[in-house]
Amino acid sequence: MKKTISLTIDIEHDCPPYLKTYRGIEKGLPGLCSVLDGFDVKATFFVTGDVASKYPGEIKEIAKRHEIGCHGYSHKRFDRMTLAEAAHEIEKSTGILCRLTGKEKLDSFRAPNLIFPERFLCLLKDNGYSIDSSIAKYKPGWTLRKTGSNINILRVPVSATSSLLRFPFGDQLIRHLSHPVVLFFHPWEFVGMQREPIRWDCKINTGAKALSNIEALIKTFKSNNYRFCTISDFLDL
Numbered sequence: 001m002k003k004t005i006s007l008t009i010d011i012e013h014d015c016p017p018y019l020k021t022y023r024g025i026e027k028g029l030p031g032l033c034s035v036l037d038g039f040d041v042k043a044t045f046f047v048t049g050d051v052a053s054k055y056p057g058e059i060k061e062i063a064k065r066h067e068i069g070c071h072g073y074s075h076k077r078f079d080r081m082t083l084a085e086a087a088h089e090i091e092k093s094t095g096i097l098c099r100l101t102g103k104e105k106l107d108s109f110r111a112p113n114l115i116f117p118e119r120f121l122c123l124l125k126d127n128g129y130s131i132d133s134s135i136a137k138y139k140p141g142w143t144l145r146k147t148g149s150n151i152n153i154l155r156v157p158v159s160a161t162s163s164l165l166r167f168p169f170g171d172q173l174i175r176h177l178s179h180p181v182v183l184f185f186h187p188w189e190f191v192g193m194q195r196e197p198i199r200w201d202c203k204i205n206t207g208a209k210a211l212s213n214i215e216a217l218i219k220t221f222k223s224n225n226y227r228f229c230t231i232s233d234f235l236d237l
């Protein structure tokens with residue numbers, strides 16, 4: 001397997017659960033998309049149904065160049081839902097995203113907070129998904145694996161927490177992540193959040209610094225002959 005990296009962007013309102021604004025979508029997303037386009041990098045955008053219904057034009061535009069995956073509807077935590085609530089979240093957001101992208105089904109799903117109980121994996125299969133990227137290499141119990149044959153969902157773990165990109169020396173650490181590398185960010189990280197009432201690690205180096213870090217990161221991985229792939233590309237790797 002060639003060295004691969006996937007850039008993934010979780011598209012939701014700003015810094016949940018602290019804020020209810022959408023500055024990231026309005027002010028952060030355009031800059032991020034031009035950086036990705038400038039380097040001809042295809043990424044996976046996990047979008048909430050909430051954002052898709054409020055910003056349909058933006059999501060349609062992203063879908064022309066990138067993979068669209070589902071990030072639930074409201075960005076509520078799945079481990080606090082009943083089966084019926086989880087089914088409703090997934091069906092509602094999947095319906096909106098399929099209509100926007102003109103697709104019959106989406107391949108990839110990621111739950112908010114990277115928490116998705118195994119008992120809900122059947123809901124992904126029922127809604128046409130093949131991949132779940134709600135697990136992380138820095139949390140216990142991950143493996144890049146298929147679940148039981150009766151459900152057959154490929155689980156692709158993320159490599160590092162999103163704030164690593166914004167921390168001093170984070171870029172040095174990212175270079176040493178084990179293969180395959182899957183990173184995730186949020187559009188609000190590319191807007192200055194220093195004055196917002198959010199956790200300190202959510203504020204640090206947000207805005208222009210985060211965007212220039214992304215550029216540097218892409219250059220580093222390109223110069224080290226990494227292949228940039230989407231999450232659905234994992235089905236063929």
Ligand SMILES: [Zn+2]
Pocket residue numbers: 010011012071075111112113
């Ligand atoms: Zn999220």
